[in-house]
Amino acid sequence: MSDFSDQFDILPCIVCSKVLEPAFPSEVDSHGPYAATMFTSRGNYGSTLFDPVTINLFLQINVCDDCLRSAGERNHVFVGTQHRTVTPSIFGFWDENYEENQ
Numbered sequence: 001m002s003d004f005s006d007q008f009d010i011l012p013c014i015v016c017s018k019v020l021e022p023a024f025p026s027e028v029d030s031h032g033p034y035a036a037t038m039f040t041s042r043g044n045y046g047s048t049l050f051d052p053v054t055i056n057l058f059l060q061i062n063v064c065d066d067c068l069r070s071a072g073e074r075n076h077v078f079v080g081t082q083h084r085t086v087t088p089s090i091f092g093f094w095d096e097n098y099e100e101n102q
């Protein structure tokens with residue numbers, strides 16, 4: 001695996017390619033974006049592209065707040081609550097007012 005840590009500390013938005021700034025620029029190893037959300041995925045069985053057998057492998061992407069808001073307005077984003085028990089997660093559609101409406 002290549003090490004891109006020096007060149008790509010902050011990934012651009014995967015939807016619109018907007019260049020993103022770090023949320024905490026003073027931290028040496030911070031690649032968390034400002035005005036964006038960082039997502040990670042360990043793949044899934046249904047993917048024909050990313051379903052790693054290696055348990056410690058994951059993908060990471062950033063989505064800027066504008067693109068996330070737009071996707072939420074189109075009901076393209078699920079929000080879920082994950083409990084520490086065996087209870088299944090509960091899902092609904094996410095939008096930027098989700099927490100205020102709970």
Ligand SMILES: [Zn+2]
Nearest residue numbers: 013016064067
């Ligand atoms: Zn974007």
